Amino acid sequence: MKTCPFSGLPVTAKPHWKEEQPGYIKRLELIGDDILHAFIEARHPVSLHTLSNNLVKTVLRESGIPDKPLYLVWDMNNINDVSYEYKQGISDLIYHWGPAFTAVVFYNIDPSCRIILESFAAIVPNNMTVLLRENYREAIECVMDFRSGKALPDEVNAAAANEESELRREFLAAVARISWLNMLNHKIALPPENSSFYPYFKALDHMQNDLQAREELHEQEVQRLKNECEQRLTQKIILLNAQIELNRKELLQHEQERASLKSRISAQEMELTRISTAIGEKTSALHQLHEQIKSLDIDQQVRQRMAEQCQSMLETELTEKRLKTELTAGDSEFLSKLQKKHPNLNQRELRVGLMVKLNYDTREIARAIGISTRGMESIRYRMHKKLNLDKHKSIKTYLSELATEQ
Incomplete structure (x- = not known):
């Protein structure tokens, strides 16, 4: 060592x-x-x-x-x-x-x-x-x-x-x-004024006082900035809480609208079930009537005319059933696009627009919605005005173009 x-x-x-x-x-x-x-x-x-x-x-x-x-x-x-x-x-x-x-x-x-x-x-x-x-x-x-x-x-x-x-x-x-x-608060002991060191100690004393004053100003500025930041933070918190409350209310409103829509969908599904059942019953009765007409011992021309009318009624029932219960994804997309672009159209006019787009004629559409052919022509006239179409442009042409728009 x-x-x-x-x-x-x-x-x-x-x-x-x-x-x-x-x-x-x-x-x-x-x-x-x-x-x-x-x-x-x-x-x-x-x-x-x-x-x-x-x-x-x-x-x-x-x-x-x-x-x-x-x-x-x-x-x-x-x-x-x-x-x-x-x-x-x-x-x-x-x-x-x-x-x-x-x-x-x-x-x-x-x-x-x-x-x-x-x-x-x-x-x-x-x-x-x-x-x-x-x-x-x-x-x-x-x-x-x-x-x-x-x-x-x-x-x-x-x-x-x-x-x-x-x-x-x-x-x-x-x-x-x-x-x-x-x-900066420690007192400096000054020598007598007649001492040759007095000016140096006095200058140091002044410097200490100045530094102390500057420190106080700095603390005041820091406190001011702190208060300002706290005020801004408080304002931001108030705005944030207000936005949270607004979002909560909007969410509640959306939930209520969603519940309402689900209720409407449920009611419409029940209505569609009822309509489908009624159409099924009517179709079955028409089939039976059609078979009975074909076996009637009457004039052949009369029997033929009655059978054709019965067949036409069957086709109309099938058309109504498809329009009411079997909308394709393309049909739904078209109706959504039409309603968005023309919110002034009512539900019956939207349905008429879909049938026009699907190439049904005025007579078939009138029979499907339960009005006369003349009444159907009046609806088409009002729709032409609501769609703001030129008099030389048909509803069918316009709706076909709308269906192909991206």
Whole structure:
């Protein structure tokens, strides 16, 4: 096992004690049982992206470290910047992470990062100490002194005796609280007005007030947009509920119409059954009458004339039966098309139109619907006008053309 050359403590390192980030790998080692050593592996200087305590928790869990003060030594070699997201993560490190670090020591610090680390040191709570050192040896020796309770070097406590250092520290803390932690309500302690630092602190105070005002305006705008969205959503819900109610009523109306149509169809089917039965009975009686006429011992011409009349009546009955009970799909499609194009036609006129289209003559149609031939001619005249036909165009021609239309 490797040993730290400056503390003599054992160093524990495992291959999976690492966290990969874009451009670099962060690693942790355990020195003794209470010092964590952090460093990165990178081919060139990088910016730290995200701050996470998952790796720290893994090392502590696998090492079985007891509940005692911990120390963090951080090698800043090859680090020349820290992202805003990383700075925000510092608040979690300070206030929410467990366990807490008693001391954090940074070394090998790039000049571009020193002011960031000084700002970090300025905002940590009193139970945590942040120290900056030149190299690994100084960092380890500092931690060992801190563990043993030795007094820190004079430069660590210089801020307590040096007004300029204290003001510098307070200024960096104020900037970090505003920029990193978004603490816009924290009062900034201003130095006396005759101090050379007063203008800088006053400018920072004005900036904090402006940011606070801008934050309030932003919150008001967000609330306005939220209220506007809620109003729009409420209106949309009202419209949606109205449409749902309208659809429900239309569906109910359609169901009622459907029930009414089914009732009409049922009644018509019963009527057709009755008509078919009556026609069947009449046809049977006509057949019997026709047979009786053929056997009558009367004048042959009279018998022939009576038989022909009886046969004509049979044919008429068959025609009526077919028209009333046996409409083909083509007949139904034609009637639907005719009714749609000429809704002013009544049921009898629609029936006449079908029979005209099927090549029945006026006499046959008149007999089928139970009117005189003259009455049938009157119906055809009215239909000619209802169909808005030219006087030279017959109903038969028009209906034949209508039947072939797509």
